[in-house]
Amino acid sequence: MISTTKNRLVIYYLLILFSLAANAQELENGLIGHWPLDGNGDDVSVNSYNGIAYNTTAVIDRNGNSNSALSFDQNGYVALGKVLNIGYEDFSFSAWFRVDPYNTETGMFAILSKSHYGPEPQYAIGIHNNKLRTRFIYNSGIDIIGDKVIDDNEWHSFIVTINRNGNIEMYLDGILDTSASIADSPDFNVTNNFSLSIGQYEYKSYRFEGDLDEIRVYKRVLSGEEIALLSETEFTEEIKCENLITGADESVGIGADNPGGYGLAVDGGIYTDEVKVMNVDSWPDYVFSESYNLMELEALSYYIRERGHLPGVPSAREVFSGGISLTQMDKTNLKKVEELS
Template sequence: MKKIILFASLAFSINAFAQVPSYVPNNGLVGYWPFTGNANDESGNSHNGTVNGATLTTDRFGNTSSAYNFTGTTNDITLANSQTLVNGSFTVSAWCTIDVLSPSNYDAVLIGQFNGQISNDRKWLFGYRSISSQRGISYYFCDNSGSFLSNAYTLNWLPQVSTWYHITWIFTSANSIETYVNGILHSTVSLTLRNFNNAASTILTKIGNGIDIGSFAQLPWNGKIDDVGIWNRVLTQQEIQNLYNANICYQNVTVTDTLVINTGITGFNPITYKNTIKVYPNPTNDHITIDNGNISNLTGYQIKITNSLSQQVFQSGITQQQFYVDLSTWTGNGIYFVHIIDAQGNTIDIKKIVLQ
């Protein structure tokens, strides 16, 4: 008699290995910090972070030790070898919460590259400003002349306290800055930088704090930060939307008779999903049923099952609500993997099943 036991991500979690997820663009990636228990750079470029006072906390999915909390004091994460991070056009992306919107004069840096002095090297700071009527996503630039040439904030954006947001800043070679909030273009502003290349050897890049270029006062972040990425190119809007919409498989779900696969996060606080796929029963002796839920939300999606040798034993487009899968045609006892693939060909979730 054949039996199949289905394990949720507690048995197989993509969080168990340290590598860049498939939805994170690799082209031009110079640093990626998922904060899964540490501040290491998983891009392979060795820009590992040194944690100074920030503490591990829950991420937007409720997973422990999967983001860092900054208390609005001297906390920061200093990145190694940061002079080589960017040169020319670049993109910065991060998930964050803003836990304090007062006092009225509040300026905070999520990430920045600076050396705390006016000198002939470039500096940039990205963060949030709440000063009198000036409330919005902020950025500050000095060029290689040492002149403080550009600072601004985006208008008409007042975030909810302690709510997760995905924010992206893009600096282009045409001297413009674009900001995105939750995958949507929020603003585009032209800058007047004369030269923005070649950071000085004394430059530092920090997450969670910065130095005011004029007053040298610290500008600490007060809230959580997670999944920080830096690219030495301009990301496309689709790539930014993929980062925002990605179903990061860090969900720890305990099940007794059904494997639950969530697709397409549509909101946070609490987390909501586009659809839920269920695979059952557990255990079984001759078949499994795959319930695809509301298939109108899964146009172009596919499901496939492979064995431990990556041989495919089942594949189908998700065009019907349920599949009945006969196990007698499978390749014997062992570990199998259920893959959910979106319309762009990205694998958005993988879960383990064991046939015995």
């Protein structure tokens, strides 16, 4: 029973893994800034917007890896220079954070900011009184604060998507927290001469207190699957296994409730790059052996007239009723080619 359960779980997670792997490849699409904060302010995206970390400390990240996140206090920040004007584009932010539980300050703690006081076009994401906050300033602009209070000293994922023809949406740990319409923003150029910073606004204000990790900026709106991947949560709207059927004999069917003695049965097509068959018990090179009894042409002609197919090859009726074994058919086809050689 333990072996059966284990095998089912392995196959189940492999199916999910294959689904997620395809989506993971898309996480590089439109990525214009990526700061892992592995003890420094380096940008590992193609743009290499490398920053300088001031008064920060390398700490253990959410996965227990040493020197793989940065800790900030009232003096710490990462200076990135005058980069990443969004212009007229859609965009998304992603970050992991943990707020210092001993901090007694209130107000805004900036995570990523190209912002300053005043009416100029600008953007920033951060934490405001233990809630998510996003500032997207254009004309009158918008400044939204989340609903959920975060005060547990745990790592959390913060993702913001900005659709210039639709909404700003803020996600906490992969779940939508708050949204607001910005449908009037498509023609507004979000460009300024401010410096981009991690952990503060320009001119050393609104500094973050706590730990930050894995900050990303995309020049597009992230999909639900991508938000789930970046938040390390399950995207239940798309990753479904209602048609996964497991048998007591450890067989698995996808859309097929009777695997028919095989380890895996699929109702529908299978799309893959390669199939490799192991444990083949014989191969028709024996046709070239001097002891092989090759059918005479006259006998072969008579067999075909009587039965309507080559000897050793299944008839159309047999194929329609029972299917074919690809391994056996490959062997049979090769045998017929070698018999003609």
